[in-house]
Structure formats: C-alpha cells, structure tokens
Amino acid sequence: MITSRAVRILWLAVAYSASVFALGFALGVVRTLWIAPRLGERAAELAEMPLMVAASFFVARALLGREGDTLDARGGALVGAAALALLLGAEFALVSFVRGQTLAENVAARDPVSGSAYALALLLFAAMPAAVASRRPS
Numbered sequence: 001m002i003t004s005r006a007v008r009i010l011w012l013a014v015a016y017s018a019s020v021f022a023l024g025f026a027l028g029v030v031r032t033l034w035i036a037p038r039l040g041e042r043a044a045e046l047a048e049m050p051l052m053v054a055a056s057f058f059v060a061r062a063l064l065g066r067e068g069d070t071l072d073a074r075g076g077a078l079v080g081a082a083a084l085a086l087l088l089g090a091e092f093a094l095v096s097f098v099r100g101q102t103l104a105e106n107v108a109a110r111d112p113v114s115g116s117a118y119a120l121a122l123l124l125f126a127a128m129p130a131a132v133a134s135r136r137p138s
Contacts, residue, residue: 009075012063012129013082019059020083020125021090024052045114049121056121060128067133076133084126 027048036044064071064079071079095106110118 005075008067008071009078010082012067012071012079013086016059016063016079016129017083017086017090019063020052020056021087023055023059024091025094027051042111042114045111046117049114049117052121053124056125056128057132060132064129064132071133073130073134076130077127079129080126083129084122087125088122 031044031048035047039047060076064076092103092106095101096103099106101109107115
C-alpha cells in the first residue's frame, strides 16, 4: 500500500528534480551559446556549477519549507535519492535525443576536471533535501 508520506516524498522529488533540471537546461543553453565560445567548455561548465548548487539549495529550501515539520532528514534523503534518479534519467534522455550519444559515450566525453565537479554537484544535489530538512528548527 502506498502511504501519503510516500506520495509526498515522490511529489517533492519530482518537483525538486524538475525545477533544478529546468534551470540547468536554461543555464546550459546560455553556457553553450555564449559563455563556452568565449571562455572554453571547461571554464564555462565550472562557472555554472556553483549556480546549480545554489539553485539546488534554494529549491530544496522552498519545497521543504512548505512541509513544516512533517519531513525529517530521512525523508529528505529519500527525496534527494529519488530526485537524483529522476534528474539523471531526464538528463541522459535529453543527451541521447539531442546529441545521439549513449550513456557510456556521454560519460567518456566529459572533461575530467569539469566532469568531476559535475559528479560532486550531483552528490550535493542529492544531499540538499536531507541537509535542509535536518537544519529546520523542531
């Protein structure tokens, strides 16, 4: 049986991943069309990372703030894990559709420096809901 808590966690994961994905898509367009030609791909990707981590924090705080005291750090961790799965699925589907790359090709084509920063940003994205939930006053 699906509980109301599970539905709430899934809804938050969808809203969190969709919001951050939409912002990332918009920033990706700006990065690709205007910043990367001037600074290079690596510098452009590295410049985008702090913005995406900040966006993750603000979106998580806005969504979890509506939950009051009903979602604890464990629930936040579940939101983050589900959101990460949804975000990666959407991102790799988009890469496959737009660039025609497989998952393995996409990972292999990543710059080692900005690719590592990207992996760290994904971990922070996944951890953000739990961090926000655990810092709320009881």
